[in-house]
Amino acid sequence: MQPSNKKATLSFSDGSPSVDLPVYKGTLGPDVVDIRALYHDAHVFMYDPGFLSTAACQSSITFIDGEKGRLLYRGYPIEQLAKTCDFMDICYLILNGDLPDAKQKAAFDSLVTHHTMVNEQMHVFLRGFRRDAHPMAILTGLVGALSAFYHDSTDITNPRHREVSAIRLIAKMPTLVAMAYKHSIGEPYIYPKNDLSYTGNFLRMMFATPCEDYQVNDVVERALDRIFVLHADHEQNASTSTVRLCGSSGTNPFAAIAAGVACLWGPAHGGANEACLHMLEQIQARGGVDKLGEFIKQVKDKSSGVRLMGFGHRVYKNYDPRAKLMQQTCKEVLAALGLENDPLFKLAMALEHIALEDPYFIDRKLYPNVDFYSGIVQRAIGIPRSLFTAIFALARTVGWIAQWNEMLSDPEYKIGRPRQLYMGHAVRDVKR
Numbered sequence: 001m002q003p004s005n006k007k008a009t010l011s012f013s014d015g016s017p018s019v020d021l022p023v024y025k026g027t028l029g030p031d032v033v034d035i036r037a038l039y040h041d042a043h044v045f046m047y048d049p050g051f052l053s054t055a056a057c058q059s060s061i062t063f064i065d066g067e068k069g070r071l072l073y074r075g076y077p078i079e080q081l082a083k084t085c086d087f088m089d090i091c092y093l094i095l096n097g098d099l100p101d102a103k104q105k106a107a108f109d110s111l112v113t114h115h116t117m118v119n120e121q122m123h124v125f126l127r128g129f130r131r132d133a134h135p136m137a138i139l140t141g142l143v144g145a146l147s148a149f150y151h152d153s154t155d156i157t158n159p160r161h162r163e164v165s166a167i168r169l170i171a172k173m174p175t176l177v178a179m180a181y182k183h184s185i186g187e188p189y190i191y192p193k194n195d196l197s198y199t200g201n202f203l204r205m206m207f208a209t210p211c212e213d214y215q216v217n218d219v220v221e222r223a224l225d226r227i228f229v230l231h232a233d234h235e236q237n238a239s240t241s242t243v244r245l246c247g248s249s250g251t252n253p254f255a256a257i258a259a260g261v262a263c264l265w266g267p268a269h270g271g272a273n274e275a276c277l278h279m280l281e282q283i284q285a286r287g288g289v290d291k292l293g294e295f296i297k298q299v300k301d302k303s304s305g306v307r308l309m310g311f312g313h314r315v316y317k318n319y320d321p322r323a324k325l326m327q328q329t330c331k332e333v334l335a336a337l338g339l340e341n342d343p344l345f346k347l348a349m350a351l352e353h354i355a356l357e358d359p360y361f362i363d364r365k366l367y368p369n370v371d372f373y374s375g376i377v378q379r380a381i382g383i384p385r386s387l388f389t390a391i392f393a394l395a396r397t398v399g400w401i402a403q404w405n406e407m408l409s410d411p412e413y414k415i416g417r418p419r420q421l422y423m424g425h426a427v428r429d430v431k432r
Contacts (some may be wrong), residue, residue: 008033016040016042028063028072044417056411057244061094061402062235069318073233074098087228088112091170091398094233095405109198110124114382115171116192116201116402118179119149126183135390136265138180144258148170151360153254156408166401167255174198178205179432181387196203199225202394208383219336223329224391227374230322231392233399235315239270241261243400244407245416253404260400270389270396273375276310277385280348288343289350300360310372312365319367326373327352333380348376 004025008218011018011236019042022034032055048054063072071078074093081090086098090101092108100108125161127147129138147154151412175192182189182205190205200216203224208214234240241264247256264270283295298306313320352368355361378388407413 004031006031010038010042012042026058027060028065036404039419047421051241053242056241056416057236057407058412059236059403059406060097061406062233062399064235066313066315067318069316069321071234071321077322078230079325082229083324085199085229086199087225087395089233090229090232091131094398094402095166096116107117109262111167112171113194115168116175116194118146118172118175122149122179123189126179129183131184131186133184135177135180135184135387136261136393138183139176139264139390139393140258140261142176142180143169143173144255144259147252147254150254154252154254156247156252159409162253162405162408166398169253169257169397169401172398174202175205177387177390177394180201180390181206181384184386196222199223200345201229203381214322218351219332219335223333223377224381225251226325226329226376227391228395230325230370230374231395231418233396233402238266240400240403247404247407248413250415251357253401256282256404257397257400260396261326264393265389270392272369273280273371273378273392274385274388276371277375277379277388279307279309280344280351283351284344284347288347292347292350292354296354296358308355308361308366311361311368312368312373316367316369318365320369322370323368323373326370326377327368330373330377331382333377337380339380342380343379345376348372 004023006023006025008021009018009019019038021038024032024034026032039045046054049211061074063075064070073081073090074097076093076099081093085093088109089099089105091112092104122142122145126138126142128139150165150168153161153162153168179189188210190210192201192205196204196216200221203216203221204214206214236244239260243256243260246259247253267275283291286295295306298304299308313353334342334345339345352372355366355368361367375385375388378391379385385393
């Protein structure tokens with residue numbers, strides 16, 4: 001990373017000396033002002049709650065242009081990837097930087113497939129959770145527990161160890177998610193089968209039983225695989241930043257990814273599609289499509305406290321490109337499963353139609369986001385709402401581990417240590 005010819009100058013109104021700051025130019029996106037010497041040179045910090053204007057790292061994995069509604073994985077537009085690649089292609093791309101050729105794809109698929117089983121003692125660990133525990137609580141514990149079973153890939157200074165741990169996490173996450181689901185419904189765990197695809201294998205582990213196997217529906221498999229593709233990585237979001245910050249302390253990869261899972265659980269992040277479906281169910285319970293006009297009025301009334309879930313995005317100020325792809329997939333799944341007339345799905349489509357034509361939402365750029373459609377698709381497939389965020393975590397694992405590995409490979413990486421604007425008491429003496 002080399003500074004550009006441009007510099008930023010910070011001046012002070014009290015006559016303190018001004019400070020020249022280097023400016024870096026990325027391949028795409030806005031320039032970045034390097035403030036690392038600011039405290040040393042001017043004895044001030046920058047104040048940026050939420051880090052909305054702060055670049056905490058340099059990365060070559062994912063790029064988002066929120067104004068134009070563009071998402072790139074390693075330079076490839078998400079629209080092209082989602083239409084021509086499966087999730088294993090995307091995993092290889094995110095981990096290695098380029099799409100695989102046929103030989104590389106076959107070898108990678110085989111490598112992941114043959115690491116899908118987990119240590120049998122994990123079943124004993126799982127039984128310690130209450131049956132009604134939230135799947136994300138279970139998943140956070142299971143992922144963290146992997147570090148107790150796979151000591152041979154926790155040396156973070158060893159690139160080979162990092163590679164092995166990445167494959168293990170990607171391969172075992174579907175097994176862990178399916179185990180968490182089976183535990184919650186009291187059914188026996190289903191072991192993976194090596195002759196199925198990554199996504200097909202996951203569907204079978206979810207829905208098969210010892211007394212009846214599960215036949216994978218091609219449309220359903222493609223739909224879920226697309227959900228995985230669209231959620232594989234999304235730049236420096238809250239959970240990814242958590243993985244990087246946790247990993248910056250030198251902790252093992254399983255602990256860092258468990259931290260990402262825990263962060264993703266928040267309703268403002270990975271729980272958004274769950275919250276969206278809950279909103280639709282509430283509208284349906286109050287009268288469905290006939291009550292949409294009343295609901296929209298409440299959304300527009302800021303004093304009502306009613307929020308429109310599944311619309312708008314923190315970064316995208318245009319149509320989320322993933323949402324356009326998910327919209328198409330949603331309609332394919334509903335048609336294939338004969339659910340076009342399901343009341344909840346009809347309600348969702350009516351709400352989408354209103355929001356796309358109402359000037360109130362258009363002016364505020366509140367377009368449907370990927371969470372709006374992915375929740376509908378997962379419900380159609382038969383995945384319970386409580387498992388939606390775990391599915392998200394499954395897909396995002398490859399992005400997390402790639403970001404973690406990139407951080408460790410960066411010669412400028414340091415343990416994260418944000419600073420603060422202290423507003424508490426000044427120095428005072430204890431009086432007793």
